[in-house]
Amino acid sequence: MVRKMKVLTSSAIAATLLATVLAACGGKEEAPKTADPTPGNTAEAPKDVPYPKSLTYWVSLNPNVAATMKNYGEIAAYKELEKKTGTKVEFQHPPVGQEKDQFNLMLASGKLPDVIEYGWNAAPKGADSLIKEKRIIRLNELIEKHAPNLTKVLKDNPQFKKLITTDEGNIYAMPFLLGDEMLAVVNGPVLRKDWLDKLNLKVPTTIAEWETVLTAFRDKDPNGNGKKDEIPYFFSIADLDYNHLFVGAWGITSDFYNEGGKIKYGPIEPQFKEFLATMAKWYKDGLIDKDYATTDAKLKDAKVTNSQLGSLSTYPGSGISRYSLLVQPTLPSFSLVGAPYPGLKAGDKPLGQYTMPFTGIGAAISATAQNPEQIVKWLDYKYGQEGHLLFNFGIEGESYKMENGYPKYTDMIMKNPDKLPITQAMAKYFIASWSGPIVQDKRYIEQYFTMPEQREAAQTWAKAEHGKQMPPITLTAEESSKTASIMNDVKTYRDEMINKFIMGAEPIENFDKFVQTIKSMGIDEAIKARQAALDRFNNRK
Structure with missing residues (x-):
């Protein structure tokens, strides 16, 4: 979240909102599992x-x-x-x-x-x-x-x-x-469960298992139409920023994050190169929608409802429930399942979405x-x-x-x-x-999730790591004025290069050049400003 003379800053919630929260700051300052915030009897109002x-x-x-x-x-x-x-x-x-x-x-x-x-x-x-x-x-x-x-x-x-x-x-x-x-957790990876069942596959839990599943979606005609028209996975930078899917397996995000009280910027970390290399391989192998960068919400919906898309990031309500209601009348076997945020190996606790x-x-x-x-x-x-x-x-x-x-x-x-x-x-x-x-009130969401698949997905996603989440730090006016244009330029360049790396227009060997370019734009100053803001946040009483 961003501010100027105290500009709220949070990398994970550039959106929304929405809604949607209790993450660690500093070392691991987690909010209680909740000292019930639901109001009891109305307090005595001033007369x-x-x-x-x-x-x-x-x-x-x-x-x-x-x-x-x-x-x-x-x-x-x-x-x-x-x-x-x-x-x-x-x-x-x-x-x-x-x-x-x-x-x-x-x-x-x-x-x-x-x-x-x-x-x-x-x-x-x-x-x-x-x-x-x-x-x-x-x-x-x-x-x-x-x-x-x-x-x-x-x-x-x-x-x-x-x-x-x-x-x-x-x-x-x-x-x-x-x-x-x-x-706090309202978004995550979802797969076609009926496709998994048809191909006798388990819900993937690691990057390697995801690659196996996506390859099977590509090759084994899970939609049963005799055509090789399946799209294994739909990638988007907006999803990447919001829920850290796949990049979180390397313990980083695609933006600023908080590692034990120290601010880091994910795209310049060595692990980001490994993430990009994996996504580039998947794209080259036809595991990622080749048109992801130009696919809008309406077209993405069509790919789901036409039984082409095998997996994506989505919400329990506007995703799992809505797609099920849209598709099941004509395809009763259609079903979706929320998958865990995958790690590099079994037992890892990768980063996931958290508000x-x-x-x-x-x-x-x-x-x-x-x-x-x-x-x-x-x-x-x-x-x-x-x-x-x-x-x-x-x-x-x-x-x-x-x-x-x-x-x-x-x-x-x-x-x-x-x-x-x-x-x-x-x-x-x-x-x-x-x-x-x-x-x-949590009783709102308990009822809004009418399908067991929705509730199970939210519970599964909640098991991811949230300790690196950025708290709502605030930049001073000076910090903001110095870094706002830096981050506008950095984000524009970052988005452009993420797509180029994944689509193969830029060889992954040029990652170091990518990092140097971001550093030349002033990312260290932006990190320094957010570090100062995080230190102030941790000192709040």
Whole structure:
């Protein structure tokens, strides 16, 4: 995650989000297996401060909301929140695809809404700088006085407080927090299980076993159409950066990582050459989709649904479940299985995808807001028991019902009468399926994973190593200004060369030249800046 005067930086979550957390920093500072962050009884709210009568709220429009609604004000949870608090909210949504540009323009203009919900890791300047420039405000004291529910969550989970506090001691947003490690691992390698079964192959666990499986997918006609049209594996640089598949077998990532408190940049490490050489061999041998670099999401979907693709990186929901629902009506034997992140040899514990409990996503209050204490109180409602249930499960009796203390989604969500996909049905009622200023509840994911294959995949992927994950470190404005252009150039060059090495346009013997070029671009300065930021992070209290 990136920042300027405290630019949040994390190599693994350049995306998203999303969602989706508790990794080691420094040596192995793991968050507890979770001191239950699910709110209990709602803390006593301050009586002297009322909820605001109205406020303006800037936030990106989630695609699942956009599919059936025009703005967040139509979500049942927000309608109910208005009834509970009397606060009328005017939601402002930037055009889809223009969120970053609109955010930057908004900050530059100084014409700010009361609340800005954003992935602050993508902000051009970090929170400390934005606080000094009077764009957003420090929330520490306001939270202590007017947010008893969030205060309790932070007291019960001190690792959360460390993550949401900047190096200068500022809390800048009411955070989106992952409430359980189950929510941290949401992506990994998936193979056609029916193909494995047909060819009498086991799920691979090492790089060598993967090569054996992919070769069999190429040669033995597992789709049974008599043509040699199978694509064993779909590679993508985005997947590589997100989940470290295959490169993690060498104990490195394709970006910055944290090895025992020391920052390293994976692409200049000797192991990256071995990874590239393996991928180049696989590509030459026809084990990797020859068109991977020009294949978009729609075409990738077609390769799966046309029974051509044997393996890929994907999610339990938008991958395993969605593909199964799309393909099984015409090919009942179609099935997918989540595979372990492979090591170089049996028993290795390679790196895998992992999301920190806090990734910079949260609701900040602008410096121009007239009633920040009232807004903090309003936002804090979501962290209490009622608000927690409301924004993770929706309306009791409609979208969920309590069964022995467990909020169970109704058929309105799981078997929507309007035939809406589960994520769109959820979006009509609550925000747990993406993000927002809440603690995400693991009971959401337990039910969202309707297929045993989904749950088993997540459990399998979670066994990978996460200790080298970058925590949400923050760069100073000076560090960021010095290294932002460096990393833009490095990433552009890195991506270009990864494709050239894999596709054979650049001989692997030129790897040392590749490393020297990256060093000449200033990667050592970028590493130094992140090392300083990691040291500051480790010293946070």
